[in-house]
Amino acid sequence: MNNAFGNIIGFILLAVMLFVVPVRIKSEERRITEKMYLYTELTQLCEQVKNTGVLTDYTYENLCRMTGNILSVYKVEIWSLNGDGSITVSDEITDCLENNGKFTFKQGDFIRIVIKAKDEVKAYCGGMVKYNEGG
Secondary structure, three states: OHHHHHHHHHHHHHHHHHHHHHHHHHHHHHHHHHHHHHHHHHHHHHHHHHHHOEEEHHHHHHHHHHHHOOOOOOEEEEEEEOOOOOEEOHHHHHHHHHHHOEEEOOOOOEEEEEEEEOOEEEEEEEEEOOOOOOO
16 A cells, blocks of 8 residues: 555656646746847837937837737836936827827936836836937
8 A cells, every 4th residue: 555655646746747847947938038028129129219319109119019929918118207307207208109209308318118017017228318319
């Protein structure tokens, strides 16, 4: 009887080691790959905005489309701390993008772009606008 019980426990441990552990490892690898993809796309957009001072509706929609291709549901938030100390929130920026097709930051403004899934921050990037070619 003890031998049969030991065989059953051994079989259960074998099943866990052969099936559950590799699935968890692959799941973690997928999560890391997803975060790196989001960060790469976000950094590319952020650097473009910092170098030009302009966020166009095309680049914003492109980021939303790229992040929408991943299975999770993400929300993109953009904040701007203006040189006079006022803050421009994401809703104001997206409204301007919808109405004008672009949002122009001033030189010296500090921007922050965040990608969230539910209440968890997945990736963020920010910095000071170096140059303003938008006028």
